[in-house]
Amino acid sequence: xxxxxxxxxxxxxxxxxxxxxxxxxxxxxxxxxxxxxxxxxxxxxxxxxxxxxxxxxxxxxxxxxxxxxxxxxxxxxxxxxxxxxxxxxxxxxxxxxxxxxxxxxxxxxxxxxxxxxxxxxxxxxxxxxxxxxxxxxxxxxxxxxxxxxxxxxxxxxxxxxxxxxxxxxxxxxxxxxxxxxxxxxxxxxxxxxxxxxxxxxxxxxxxxxxxxxxxxxxxxxxxxxxxxxxxxxxxxxxxxxxxxxxxxxxxxxxxxxxxxxxxxxxxxxxxxxxxxxxxxxxxxxxxxxxxxxxxxxxx
Amino acid sequence: xxxxxxxxxxxxxxxxxxxxxxxxxxxxxxxxxxxxxxxxxxxxxxxxxxxxxxxxxxxxxxxxxxxxxxxxxxxxxxxxxxxxxxxxxxxxxxxxxxxxxxxxxxxxxxxxxxxxxxxxxxxxxxxxxxxxxxxxxxxxxxxxxxxxxxxxxxxxxxxxxxxxxxxxxxxxxxxxxxxxxxxxxxxxxxxxxxxxxxxxxxxxxxxxxxxxxxxxxxxxxxxxxxxxxxxxxxxxxxxxxxxxxxxxxxxxxxxxxxxxxxxxxxxxxxxxxxxxxxxxxxxxxxxxxxxxxxxxxxxxxx
Numbered sequence: 001x002x003x004x005x006x007x008x009x010x011x012x013x014x015x016x017x018x019x020x021x022x023x024x025x026x027x028x029x030x031x032x033x034x035x036x037x038x039x040x041x042x043x044x045x046x047x048x049x050x051x052x053x054x055x056x057x058x059x060x061x062x063x064x065x066x067x068x069x070x071x072x073x074x075x076x077x078x079x080x081x082x083x084x085x086x087x088x089x090x091x092x093x094x095x096x097x098x099x100x101x102x103x104x105x106x107x108x109x110x111x112x113x114x115x116x117x118x119x120x121x122x123x124x125x126x127x128x129x130x131x132x133x134x135x136x137x138x139x140x141x142x143x144x145x146x147x148x149x150x151x152x153x154x155x156x157x158x159x160x161x162x163x164x165x166x167x168x169x170x171x172x173x174x175x176x177x178x179x180x181x182x183x184x185x186x187x188x189x190x191x192x193x194x195x196x197x198x199x200x201x202x203x204x205x206x207x208x209x210x211x212x213x214x215x216x217x218x219x220x221x222x223x224x225x226x227x228x229x230x231x232x233x234x235x236x237x238x239x240x241x242x243x244x245x246x247x248x249x250x251x252x253x254x255x256x257x258x259x260x261x262x263x264x265x266x267x268x269x270x271x272x273x274x275x276x277x278x279x280x281x282x283x284x285x286x287x288x289x290x291x292x293x294x295x296x297x298x299x
Numbered sequence: 300x301x302x303x304x305x306x307x308x309x310x311x312x313x314x315x316x317x318x319x320x321x322x323x324x325x326x327x328x329x330x331x332x333x334x335x336x337x338x339x340x341x342x343x344x345x346x347x348x349x350x351x352x353x354x355x356x357x358x359x360x361x362x363x364x365x366x367x368x369x370x371x372x373x374x375x376x377x378x379x380x381x382x383x384x385x386x387x388x389x390x391x392x393x394x395x396x397x398x399x400x401x402x403x404x405x406x407x408x409x410x411x412x413x414x415x416x417x418x419x420x421x422x423x424x425x426x427x428x429x430x431x432x433x434x435x436x437x438x439x440x441x442x443x444x445x446x447x448x449x450x451x452x453x454x455x456x457x458x459x460x461x462x463x464x465x466x467x468x469x470x471x472x473x474x475x476x477x478x479x480x481x482x483x484x485x486x487x488x489x490x491x492x493x494x495x496x497x498x499x500x501x502x503x504x505x506x507x508x509x510x511x512x513x514x515x516x517x518x519x520x521x522x523x524x525x526x527x528x529x530x531x532x533x534x535x536x537x538x539x540x541x542x543x544x545x546x547x548x549x550x551x552x553x554x555x556x557x558x559x560x561x562x563x564x565x566x567x568x569x570x571x572x573x574x575x576x577x578x579x580x581x582x583x584x585x586x587x588x589x590x591x592x593x594x595x596x597x598x599x600x601x
Contacts, residue, residue, distance in 0.1 A: 065347060065354055092358045098344035114366075222446050248446055254495070255442030255461040279369050281399035282336075283495060284440040284463050 034064035041072065050076050067097035071106075083190040087113050117165035118188045121195045122173055124160065131199035133175050133182060135160050141174040142166060144211060144273030144291040150177070150298075173198060174211060178267065178297040180204045181237040183211065206237035208263050208270035209295075210247070216274055216288075217250040218259075234274075249274065249288070256285035261292060269295040335435055336400045340364065343387035353383035360391065369399050386416035390425075402432045402491045436465040437488030443498040445477035447601045450498075453516070454575030454593055460498075470517035473498065474537065476571065478601050479506035483537030485517040509539040511565060515576030518588065525553035534561075536576070551576065551590065558587035563594050570596040 041056030057073040060066070074089035090110050094103060122140060125132040140148040140162060147164050168190040174183045175198050182200030210218055210233045217232040220240065233247075242265035249256040263270045271293040278286035342364065345357050360375035376392040379385070393408035409429050413422060441450050442461035450462040451474040457464060460475055466488040473496060474483045480500035500507065514537040524535035527549040532542070534549060544567040551557040563574050577591040 062351055065349070065351055088358055088362065091362055092345075092354065095345040095354070095358055095361060096347065223444055246446075253497075254440060255444070257459065257461070258446060277367075279367060279399065281369055281401070283400065283493060285442075285461055 030064040034060045034066065034069070037063065038066075038069055038072075041069075045072070045076060050080050054080065065092075065096065067093050067100065070096060081191050083113055113190060114168070116167040116188075116190055118168045118190050118192070118194060120164045120166045120171065120173070120186065120188050121193070122162045122164065122175075122198055123195055124198050129199065130202055131182075133180070133198055133200050134177070135162060135175070138175045138177045139295055141176065141211075141271075141273075142171050144172070144271075144275070144293075146293070171196075172211070174209070175200055176209060176237075176269065176271070176295060178269070181206070181209055183235060185214075204237045206239045206269075207242065207265075208240055208261060208272065209237045210234050210272050210274075212272070212274035213276055215252060215280070216256075216276075218274065219248040219250075220245070222248055237269075240270075247272070249285070251276065251285040251288075252280075254283070254285040256288060259288075259290060262294075264294055267297050269297065271295055334400070334438070335402065335432055336398050338397075340398065341394050343390045345385070345387060349385055350383040353379045353385060353388070356382055357385070357388055357391075360388075364391065364395055369395050373399065373401075373404075384411075384415065386412050386419070389415060393428075397428075397432065400438075400493065402435055406432050406491075433491055435491050436467060437490060438493040439464050439466055439473075439486060439488070439496055440494070441473055441475060441496045441498060443475050443477070443482065445475075445480045445500060447599070448475050448477035448480070449597065449599055450475050451514075451573065451575075454514070454573075454577055456595070456597070472514060472517055472537070474512065474514050474573075476512060476539070476573075476597065476599050478599050479508050481507055481509070481512055481537075481539035483512075483514045507539050509541045510570075511542045511572045511574065512539045513537065513574045513576070516578040518578040518580045519551070519576060521552060523552070525549075525551075528553060539571075542572075551588070556588055557590040559590045559592075561590070561592055563592055566596065568596065570598050573597050 037056050037060035041053045041060060044050075044056055045053035054073065054076045057069055057076060061069045061073060070089050070093040074086045074093060077083075077086035077089055087110060090106055094100070094106055097103075100106070120142070122135075124135065135148070136153050137150045138148070139146055139150060142164060148162060166188055168188050170185055170187050172183060173186050173196050174181070177200075180200040180202060181204050182198050184196060184198055186194065186196035188194040212218075212234055214235065216234055218234045219230050220233055220238070221227075221230060223230060240261075240263045242263050245261050245263050247259045247261060249259055259272065259274065261270060261272050273291040273293075275289045276286040277289065342361065345354055349357060356375055356379035360372050360379055363369075363372035363375055373392060373395045376388050376395065379388045380392070389408045389412040393405045393412060396402070396405035396408055406429050409425050413419065413425055419425065440461065440463050441452075448460040450457045450460050452462075452464060452466070453471050466486075468488055468490055470485055470487050472483065472485050474481070475498035477500070482498040482500050484496065484498065486494060486496055513534060519536070522536060524533060524538070526533050530547075530549070532547065532549065533540075542565045544565045546564050548560055548562045551561055557576075557578070561574075561576060563572070565572050573595050575593045577593055579589045581588055
C-alpha cells in the first residue's frame with residue numbers, strides 16, 4: 001500500500017487551516033476531497049474492509065487522479081482477486097508515475113499476472129452423451145503441444161477431468177484418438193476456475209489432423225474450374241495418401257509458402273499445427289509457426 | 300537497369316524455409332530488410348493533466364498495445380483523444396500506426412503530437428521519424444492462386460511466390476509464372492505506399508504450358524502482339540506462348556519503334572525461356588526506344 005504522497009498532502013491540508021493565508025496556498029477543492037477519501041480508504045483497508053477501501057480509493061481517483069491512489073486500488077483489487085482490474089490500476093500507476101522508483105517491481109508483477117500460470121481443467125460430457133470422449137486413450141494437445149499421451153488416466157470422477165497449468169488467454173485444446181478428433185478454443189482467465197468441455201464425434205477417419213489458427217485457410221488442392229472455392233481443411237482430420245504432401249496456405253487474402261507434410265502410414269496419425277503471432281494488420285502472409293507431429297497409437 | 304535492380308530488396312519470409320524441396324528451388328535472395336514497422340515500440344506515459352475518462356482510455360489502449368492487439372489499441376488511443384486530446388496519446392497512436400504499417404496515419408499522429416507539444420524535447424527525433432516514414436520505399440506483396448509460381452520484377456527473378464519486396468519509386472514490370480500459367484503487369488511505386496498485387500492468369504481455366512514468356516519494361520507502354528512480316532511468327536507481349544526451338548529475330552510490334560531488333564534463341568533444352576525487353580524511354584520525343592534483350596532459361600515445375 002502506498003500512503004506517503006496523499007498522507008503528506010492530508011497533513012499539509014490539516015495544518016493549512018491554522019497557518020497564515022499569506023504563506024500557504026489554498027489547496028483546490030478537488031485535491032482536498034480526494035485526500036479525504038484517500039485517508040478514509042487507507043483506514044478501511046487497515047481494518048480489512050477491502051470493498052469499502054476499494055470504493056473510497058475509486059472515489060478519490062475519480063475526484064482527482066493520483067498515482068498512489070491507482071497503486072493502492074491495484075493492491076486492494078489483487079487481494080479481492082479482481083486480477084484484470086488490478087492490472088489496469090497498476091498500468092494506470094505506471095502511466096501516471098513513469099519514473100516511480102518501484103517501476104521495475106510493478107512491471108515484474110504485471111508480467112507475472114499476464115503470464116500466469118492459470119489452471120485449465122479439461123472435461124468431457126457424461127457418458128450418456130455419444131460425443132463424450134475417453135481421455136485415457138487420447139492425446140490431449142494445448143496449442144499444438146502434447147500435454148497428455150494415451151494411457152495416462154485422467155482424474156477419476158463422474159466426469160473425468162485433466163488439469164493443466166497454462167498462461168491466461170485463449171488456447172486451442174484438442175483431443176485425438178485413433179478413431180476421432182475434437183477441438184475447442186477455450187479462454188483461460190487469470191486466477192479463475194477455467195473449464196473446457198471437450199467432445200468429439202464417435203468416429204472420424206483420417207490419416208492427418210490439420211490444425212491451427214482459424215484465420216488461415218489450408219487447401220489440399222488449388223481452386224479450379226470444378227471447384228472455385230475449395231473447403232479449407234484446417235480444423236479437420238482428413239485422409240491423405242501416405243508420403244510427402246504439399247498443402248497450400250492462405251493467410252486471409254494472402255498467399256503463403258506451401259507447407260510440406262509427411263503423412264504416415266499404418267496406425268500412426270500425422271498432425272500439423274500452423275499459427276502466427278504477428279499482427280492482423282500486416283498486409284501480407286504473416287510469419288507462420290509450424291509444428292509437425294507423428295502421433296502413435298498401439299494397433 | 301542496374302540501379303533499379305539494386306533497389307529491389309526482397310523480404311525472405313520466415314515461412315520460406317518451409318518451401319517444398321520437390322518444387323521450384325528458391326534462388327539466392329537479397330537480404331532481409333528492416334522496415335520502419337519492425338522497430339521496437341516506443342511509448343510515452345500519461346500525466347496528471349489527463350481527464351479521468353481520457354486516462355482510463357489511455358491505459359486501456361496501453362494494455363491492448365502491450366498485448367499486441369494493435370488495431371484495438373489504435374482505436375482506444377483515438378477514443379482517449381476524443382475524451383481529451385493529449386500530445387502523448389497522439390505520440391503513442393503514431394507509434395502503433397507505425398507498427399501497423401499505416402505510415403500516413405502515423406505521420407498525421409506524429410504531426411498532431413508536435414502541434415500539441417511544440418516545445419517537446421524530442422521534436423527533432425519526431426521530425427526525423429516523419430521524414431523516415433515519408434521516404435519509406437513502396438512495399439509490394441506479389442502473389443496469386445496458381446501454386447508453385449515464381450515472381451520476376453523488372454526481368455529479375457526474385458523468388459517463389461509469394462514475394463514481399465520494396466521497390467524504388469517509379470513504374471515496374473512484374474511477372475508471375477506458374478507451371479501452366481502466366482500473368483504480367485506494370486505497377487507504379489510511390490514512397491510510403493504499399494500494394495497487394497494478386498496475379499492470376501487471365502484465363503485460369505485454360506492451362507498455358509507455353510515454352511516462351513515475352514515481357515518488357517513499362518517504357519514499352521503497349522501490350523498486344525504482332526506478326527513478323529518476314530517469318531510470319533506471331534508474338535505477344537506480355538504473354539506466354541509456344542515457339543519451336545530456333546533463332547528468332549523481329550521488330551518490336553512489327554515497326555521501327557525500338558532502336559534494336561528483338562533477337563533470341565529458343566533452346567531445345569527443357570525449360571521456359573524468359574525474354575525480357577529492357578527498354579528505356581526514347582531520348583527525344585518521337586525517337587526510337589533503346590532496347591536490350593535479356594533472356595534466361597527458367598525451371599517452373601510443381
